Amino acid sequence: MKTSPAAPAAHVDQLLADVTKLLGRQLPPEYERALRTVPRHLFLPDRLWLRDGEGGYRPCDRSTNPDGWLTAAYADTPLVTQFTDGLPSSSASMPSMVLRTLLLAGIGDHAGEARPRRVLELGTGTGFNAALLCAVLGDEAVSTVELDPLLAARGERNLKDAGFAPAVSCGDAAAGWPLGAPYERVVATFSVDRVPQAWVEQTVAGGRIVTPWTSAWCRYGTLALTADRDGTARGRFHAFASFMPMRRPCQGTVGPATAPVQHRGVTSLSPWLVAGGDLDAEFHLGLAVPGASFAWDASGEHAPTRLHIADDEGPSWAAVDYDGRSADRFAVIQAGPRLLWDEITAGYTHWETLGRPRIGQYRLSVNTAGDHAVQVETGRGRSGITIPEGRASRLSP
Incomplete structure (x- = not known):
């Protein structure tokens, strides 16, 4: 039995009510137990940044505003926990979106199938998501990888303080974590515009990959894939979640557009x-x-x-x-x-021609070469979109 400083009961009750309302359904019992077992405030730094309602952020310090800080810790909202070069670079995701992702991945007794014995989390961050996984599956089932050494160390410390001990590693999440492979579930806590081939290769046949999705135009949606025996994967998009994009080592920035x-x-x-x-x-x-x-x-x-x-x-x-x-x-x-x-005009016109499909009508497949292809399901059949290497996507002719 895990022992850790208890979360304030009233705050957790309110969080559970907010999550249930947003999801439109009662959480499975093991998820409710996990949310009560994992004190979210132990996974947050003493300074948080909250949205100020004007497109920016305002700091909230535990030392000067302890009640406001604790209320924010148990609110069903995303919390920025780190800035790099003046921009948010790490955050604590909305608890409802974290739980919805785990539900989509089929983790827990409620899923009606064998509990996964090996789960890889990509993006340790504060450690809160890994702690929920441990609370549901047990420490031995969970591996988690974080690119930022400081975040990895902080996340591991937070997990230890809360009474959890998954395998925490520092590395590029795009490469997965081959030392613990193969996995029955791979769950990302950041968004991607391509599914790294390593994730598919490290997932067992029938296993699931769940990741938030992004593009340069729209950072929204969640992709759930099932790995096949032939090294491919296929699945569909779901209309929820907006997460920070995956960061890569020595990732550079693109200069401003300057063509005459x-x-x-x-x-x-x-x-x-x-x-x-x-x-x-x-x-x-x-x-x-x-x-x-x-x-x-x-x-x-x-x-x-x-x-x-x-x-x-x-x-x-x-x-x-x-x-x-x-x-x-x-x-x-x-x-x-x-x-x-x-290009935008042509893309929008095509979307209208397809009958204005919703996000849930898009399916994605990944072949053994890492090529991505999207099929849009409409009342008149399917339309193909190809996602080439090095670019988010492009419509097929």
Whole structure:
């Protein structure tokens, strides 16, 4: 029996109520026990960063605001736990999203199948997710890998303080962890735009890989794959979760897009249709237009409102301007070898032609060479999308 400092009962009761409400169902008993067994506050640093409601973050310090800090620790919200170069680089995910991921992976007695004996977690972070796995499956079943040595050491210390002892390793999660392979479940705590081949190779036939998904255009969705005997994997996307993307060793940054203006024109496609929060449309565009990202500019420097689009791996860029008056015609600027707005327009038009499919209608397969292919299931059959090496995706002809 694990012994660890108890979580405040009232806070856990509220967290369980919030999680149940969001999931729309009662948690399986072993998950409720795990949430009561694993004190979330033991896995958080003394300084957290909370969203300030204006697109930024405000610090919350345990020393100066202990009640606010403890309330945040048991709120069903993501908490930023580390900044690097002025940007969030590590976070404690929403407990409901953590639990939903574990449910999707089929971990626990509720799954109606044999309990997995070997589970690999990718991205130790604070250690909270690994502790939940240990609470459900036992320490000996869990291995966890973290890229950042400081985070790995802190996560291992948090786990020890809470009474758990999984195998914690420091390494590049893209390589999985071959020393403990093969695994019956592989669960990532960060998002990817490709499934590393090592994850497939280290998963037993019939085992599951669950990972949040991302693209340059849309960081949203969760992918669940089942490994086959021939070294391939296939599965589908699910419409939940937004996680920080996977970091790689010595990962560089791409400079700003600087190509000179080459094309000016007008479009009737509203920029809000492609980047205004319709996650189904944005998810499709993330697959269909690889490497394209967007940002809104309301500074008024160029126009009352501008949608700026950039190629994350090259000099191309585009801008769509709203003049504050006309909502059916927008000025367009495009620069560089990629006509990004034309690609976005084609991608959105194709999405409409397919009947505006939702995220759950997309399936993904990975072959033995690591090639990715997506099939969109519609009422009229399937449409193919190929995800080439080095790019998030591109529509097949």
